[in-house]
Amino acid sequence: MPTIGIADTTFARYNMGAAAIDELKNSISAKIIRVTVPGIKDLPVAAKKLLEEQHCDIVIALGMPGRQPQDKICAHEASQGIILAQLMTNKHIIEVFVHEDEGKDDKELAFLMEQRSREHAQNVVKMLTNPEKMIKEAGTGQREGFKDAKPLS
């Protein structure tokens, strides 16, 4: 049984961690360990600690970068840290970021945060249990949260 880590933030305006956990519980038999940190820049080390100290096989790191230019820079820093944490551990951390300005209003934003969290939880399930299925979807324009893109062929 795999161990899946969930790291999310108190800054986000929607409980993304709960959405991801609910989706995982409906789809896979796994041990789930959750940690919540203040903001997205705290996610890289939180995820690495889940991988190394809590022996997670994979982590989902969820956050909502704000709408200000400075928030975009924070998101960039967090993403770089999440990539580095993966390279230091040889394990995947699936980043689920929904930028606050991706939704046209609060309702769409909430929908997107729920939906993207769930669809990336499904990616994690596939990566853990059926990597061949990922190969079959290579180049098919998959999107998480919004409608998939049109494949070119």
Added chain:
Amino acid sequence: MPTIGIADTTFARYNMGAAAIDELKNSISAKIIRVTVPGIKDLPVAAKKLLEEQHCDIVIALGMPGRQPQDKICAHEASQGIILAQLMTNKHIIEVFVHEDEGKDDKELAFLMEQRSREHAQNVVKMLTNPEKMIKEAGTGQREGFKDAKPLS
């Protein structure tokens, strides 16, 4: 009893380290070790030395990036370094940056620097003593210094 490191700068125009220490002293029984460096780009290694050489369990790194474009770049470099220092130590460094242009005047800026330092000190207390409380606040739009954001649900 945990050991908490405080790293701040002589560049900042407000004694953020003192605010954080005062808040900690009112909230938790901990050993506190403080170091002050010239600017925010000196914070990453200062924080890492507190974690590794002074055996701190967590560090609060406080700084005030200036209002010039070059200052924004320095803040970005410092933030990346702070994230990297965490990944190298598997410990949290809570970054408390108040940009000089976040306040509409000196009075608001001082208020913000005091308040954000204190609220992040409270985050550190929660992370050390009650991580379950952090999970309960996941996705609730917490902000440090200014008013919290409205949760989407």
Added chain:
Amino acid sequence: MPTIGIADTTFARYNMGAAAIDELKNSISAKIIRVTVPGIKDLPVAAKKLLEEQHCDIVIALGMPGRQPQDKICAHEASQGIILAQLMTNKHIIEVFVHEDEGKDDKELAFLMEQRSREHAQNVVKMLTNPEKMIKEAGTGQREGFKDAKPLS
């Protein structure tokens, strides 16, 4: 016989991995191992795992950054991670990125994704079997996918 890793994404709108593999099969006797991940930011660790856990001699990492500004930032983060993964392993990862806005329409974009994947597969073949040929082409304005540039002398 060398082992060549292929890492691509479900986000891309064209099966770049298949194009690279087809080209390799026509050109070199090698063991090929493929993995598909959700997006380009998942490529660095996927490539590093191919190098370290699957003992690949070299990896081709293929992806299609989208046309939005945020997608450009993701591509930058992925590229930095791919460079870092190489430095941590002392092995080459040949990055094959085609930005969604590089083609003037879907047809040209598909052509470019196919062609660049194949030409970089040829680079990998040369690097593995005939590095002297690479030196002979030094400074000759080679381009992958589009027409080569004019050498200056």
Added chain:
Amino acid sequence: MPTIGIADTTFARYNMGAAAIDELKNSISAKIIRVTVPGIKDLPVAAKKLLEEQHCDIVIALGMPGRQPQDKICAHEASQGIILAQLMTNKHIIEVFVHEDEGKDDKELAFLMEQRSREHAQNVVKMLTNPEKMIKEAGTGQREGFKDAKPLS
């Protein structure tokens, strides 16, 4: 007796290393080791070699980024490298950069390069011999080269 490293460049238009060394010699009894490299992007490894191979306790890295946009990017890369070198060694490298466009004319630029080098040399002296003095100056708006900023309280 501490060992202090000085790394500067042939690209700079003013002998910053000499200014720092003169200031140090007037203020502290220390062994000083100097190295000069072509440009600021050569400073990170030069500083790290001073720390690790020449056993310096601290290094001052001095440079003058040019006035072109590309020069600003080089400065950013050098700064990131200097932060990383510190994290890899757990020692401070005090970066003294004067951007060529910080002075309104050559005379002011020369003054600034001399003055900032000297004031950061004084920071190094304080960090080595009297870290308590740094804490006393926390949040007081210290600036190196130009006039100090006004503290907010």
Added chain:
Amino acid sequence: MPTIGIADTTFARYNMGAAAIDELKNSISAKIIRVTVPGIKDLPVAAKKLLEEQHCDIVIALGMPGRQPQDKICAHEASQGIILAQLMTNKHIIEVFVHEDEGKDDKELAFLMEQRSREHAQNVVKMLTNPEKMIKEAGTGQREGFKDAKPLS
């Protein structure tokens, strides 16, 4: 006798590696090892392999970033990787980049690529054989390829 590595690219429109090697051969008795890779983002690991696997004492990494915005980002990524490779090896990698838009026409561009390659080869010779000479040139406004800048004093 030192070993000097040369890493250049097939993307560049001028044989920079040949220019650097010719200059070195006229100036120093050294073993020279050359490798050519597709583009500048392949240079960091190529240089690191020359240092670690081919036991080079120093490496010259030569490339020509293109004139498009995306090319500038690639150059930034390559430069960061080159700095990191140096920090991981404690050896210098002298980066010789000529941006395609630095020359006002093809003729000036070719001149610049030849000249900068040769002048940086001379820097390498000085660093290997006469580091004292570098210190004497500190702060003198040296430029590689174009005319030197005017020292401020």
